[in-house]
Amino acid sequence: MTGPAEPTVEALRQRLADFAAARRWEPFHTPKNLAAALSVEAGELLEIFQWLTPEQAAAVMSEPERAHRVRDEVADVLAYLLQFCTVVGVDPLGALAAKIERNELRFPVPTDATGVGEKAVGAPEHVTGVNSDVGE
Amino acid sequence: MTGPAEPTVEALRQRLADFAAARRWEPFHTPKNLAAALSVEAGELLEIFQWLTPEQAAAVMSEPERAHRVRDEVADVLAYLLQFCTVVGVDPLGALAAKIERNELRFPVPTDATGVGEKAVGAPEHVTGVNSDVGE
């Protein structure tokens, strides 16, 4: 899913930091404001899907205007996440790698997958709703 | 902000896809469900900051328990964003690079930055609230 000249996350993060600095937006970019902005943008991505049927949602990228909106909101969410990481000093890829490792211990792969129903496997996390995220 | 063995976004995206496939969670990972989960996790990141003063928010990473929560929620947001990108077929870094280019045209750097007040520069985007995201 990546092209030959694909930028790295670190390059994009730095470019966003330079972008904000050049426009003197840094005073607005507090951790709290950026966390709010990230949440707002995630809501805008969800808005695209809120009334769609499962069939419409699955075909979202085949409709050009919607596809553009989806890419645009993905970019906004990632932009604010990286700007948040800049101001708090978190390495997003390192944080995710560490979390995946914790999750591999927390949700072991069923040893005999052929004998286990899909629902049973998914149930502990997804159906209880108590720990409904991928991680902790 | 990155270590020597830093994983790439593409490697993490693939690892999350394999993780979900091994646990047979794919039926749950519809675009709509993942957009909802992304929004929920962004809310959990915001929750850490909601009652903090600016001073407390700025020092959030100096308190170990809160710092862990911040890294954990950053990982969750990024995980769901990448899983969303997998199911809709969007390249997140390409989408962000394209958006930054559009924004560089949309918000030109002030030519004489020294003569322009910070607030005035930030105002057109930030204060109207009409276009309150980084991008379009």
Added chain:
Amino acid sequence: MTGPAEPTVEALRQRLADFAAARRWEPFHTPKNLAAALSVEAGELLEIFQWLTPEQAAAVMSEPERAHRVRDEVADVLAYLLQFCTVVGVDPLGALAAKIERNELRFPVPTDATGVGEKAVGAPEHVTGVNSDVGE
């Protein structure tokens, strides 16, 4: 859906204001913090549903633990909405009544409902995604 001694919204709004004042929480209850808290709680309500199938979601109140969580999150959302209204001086019922009136003009009832397909009626608002809220 209401009992004989049902409290009014105004009585509950005042009770929440007194509650916050007695505990000296007012300095925390800025419009921005309360809007953030409202968004966080709405995310917690959504979290209950994020992985549920349509069948599970429709039966959510028949499972006691989930039913309690739903009522609890509804209460939290309403509590923060009313507290927000207190600090900005908005009358929530008046605002909603005004909006419904605007929407009745904006989305007229189809004159010959029997001849119009359900999807077609819903489509203008719901499917375009441009104006995806009930109102403006």
Added chain:
Amino acid sequence: MTGPAEPTVEALRQRLADFAAARRWEPFHTPKNLAAALSVEAGELLEIFQWLTPEQAAAVMSEPERAHRVRDEVADVLAYLLQFCTVVGVDPLGALAAKIERNELRFPVPTDATGVGEKAVGAPEHVTGVNSDVGE
């Protein structure tokens, strides 16, 4: 904050239910879709405040365009909350009254308020971030 002909919550809830039925929107109004829509609208309310300074946020209703947006988003949040309550059969005022009663036990009023600093009183709930909602 209420006028003489103030509608009740129950009257508005019923009016919204009739509104949706007349337009045949009921198939879209699943609990999950309405919870998503509520979260999206709460994000739109937060968006108004995301870059505002505390001073700007406190004066939000003195600027007519912003004041209109605030009332409009309050109406949207309340509309989706009431529509959600309709489809799941929850009494929103009863749920809030019950929660306030639980919270009055959970967060007792300090017996000697004059001798206790504001921050100390607020701290147990607000600063830990573990139980950062008004309620449980």
